[in-house]
Amino acid sequence: xxxxxxxxxxxxxxxxxxxxxxxxxxxxxxxxxxxxxxxxxxxxxxxxxxxxxxxxxxxxxxxxxxxxxxxxxxxxxxxxxxxxxxxxxxxxxxxxxxxxxxxxxxxxxxxxxxxxxxxxxxxxxxxxxxxxx
Numbered sequence: 001x002x003x004x005x006x007x008x009x010x011x012x013x014x015x016x017x018x019x020x021x022x023x024x025x026x027x028x029x030x031x032x033x034x035x036x037x038x039x040x041x042x043x044x045x046x047x048x049x050x051x052x053x054x055x056x057x058x059x060x061x062x063x064x065x066x067x068x069x070x071x072x073x074x075x076x077x078x079x080x081x082x083x084x085x086x087x088x089x090x091x092x093x094x095x096x097x098x099x100x101x102x103x104x105x106x107x108x109x110x111x112x113x114x115x116x117x118x119x120x121x122x123x124x125x126x127x128x129x130x131x132x133x
Contacts (some may be wrong), residue, residue, distance in 0.1 A: 072092075077098075
């Protein structure tokens with residue numbers, strides 16, 4: 001079974017890095033933020049609303065007492081939204097990673113490719129897993 005490699009390590013927290021994992025839904029995007037520690041910040045924005053996303057990142061930086069120019073590392077699961085979002089995040093100076101479908105602990109190996117509606121309740125789990133719950 002493939003294991004998700006967390007985006008952060010505890011060494012990076014002192015460097016002032018904001019980590020963001022995104023679960024991209026049809027109507028809403030669920031965002032989970034971390035500074036590399038155990039604390040998480042959860043936000044929801046309307047799908048495709050770029051300014052809401054930028055505002056959520058700014059709020060998360062303030063919440064974790066990071067400088068406005070702090071580095072941001074983000075990731076999301078490859079899917080319907082394609083690479084326009086990746087290009088947008090990179091244009092903002094955000095280091096972004098697009099990852100393959102996640103395999104979940106409570107499913108048999110290979111079940112990660114199941115239909116999105118069957119996985120709706122797992123959005124927060126997906127984003128937390130990407131940050132290394």
